[in-house]
Amino acid sequence: MHTNTDIWQQEKKVLEADNLHLLSIASAPNFAGTMRQQGIKHAVNLYDVITKRTTYDPDDYLFFNRAPVPTGTNILMNADGFLALEYDGAPIGRMHLYPGTNRAVKEIDYFNPDGTNDLIEEYATDGRQYTQLLYDEGKPQEFQFLNLKKQPVIRYYYYENVLNYVTIEDPETQDVLEHYDNLGEFVSRQVAQFLTVQDQVTVCYLGVEMMALRYAPSHNILRLSEDPIDQQGEVRGNLLGILNDDIAYIQEVQMDQAAYNALALRNINLSKATVIADD
Incomplete structure (x- = not known):
């Protein structure tokens, strides 16, 4: 999750101003x-809900020298900030650390000889461990999202x-419980199961997060954070x-007065529009 973007800063502003709860829909x-x-x-x-990753220890992390690498692997600090993994003198992978920690493991990559x-x-x-991502000759084959027992739940x-x-499975039996032909369908169907008719949902942008609501029973609001004119x-x-x-x-669009005026000048139907104060 990236917080150094204009999108996040806008969404955080809305969260704090309206005292909203955040639902993240990406792994x-x-x-x-x-x-x-x-x-x-x-x-x-959403992925934590599905995999039931319901507990989190804010004071714990995986120290790089406790990482579960093959026995006999040497971990070497590189000038670029990555940790190189070597076995019998040959490179076998690379370890990434969480920014600003110098020690907490974020990701371990294992390489083919090429x-x-x-x-x-x-x-x-x-x-x-959060995921296990499997490749064949460098091409993605299967990505597994794990529960706290390291069992795949989403594939x-x-x-x-x-x-x-995309599948959701019983982690104990590996029986497939639900399956989807693409990521968009998976996300939107799962969001619809999570939300109820009592929920009111606000999205800030016209892309993936908005489309994730297409089956949701909630009252859905677009807080327009882009210029309405491309x-x-x-429009x-x-x-x-x-x-x-x-x-x-999307039952309602909230926008500032300037956006409302720009659309009104084009005789756009504004019955779903609500003017809010400009931040």
Whole structure:
């Protein structure tokens, strides 16, 4: 999860101003630690919900010299900040640390003899393994999202570098409980299961986070954080779709007076629009 972006700063401002809860819909090994660092008290990650990663120790982490590398592996600090992994004098991988820690393991990459990826292990900020990412000749094959027992719960399957199948399974029996043909369908269906008709959801942008609500039973609001007019001088397509009610799962659009006026001058239907104070 990246916090040094304009998108995050805008969303954090909305969270704090309206005392909202955060639902993160992307896999994020650093989610719990980042939320603590950012001072966000009410936050949940969709992948953590599905894998039941319900506990987090803010005072723990995986020290690099305790990382589960093959016996006999040498861990060497490089000038670029990465830790090189060598076995019998040959490079076998690389270790990444969480920024600003100099010791907490974030990711371990294992290489094929030709230097391409073979296996990647991601670790949460409390040191527990988060994923196992499997490659074949450097191409992604299967990504596994683990529970606290290191059992796969969510699996991504790739073909020719394209993610084309997602499953949720029983971690004990490995029986497939749900399956999806693409990531967007997986996220939106799971979001719909998580939310209820009593929930009110606010999104700030017209992309993936908005589309994740397309099956949700909640009352969904777009807090417009972009210029309503694109670089070609046209009303943004998804915004126009919402205002014309072609995208009916967004019931309200909140915008500042300038955005409202720009749309009104074009005779756009503004029955779903609400003017809010300009931040």
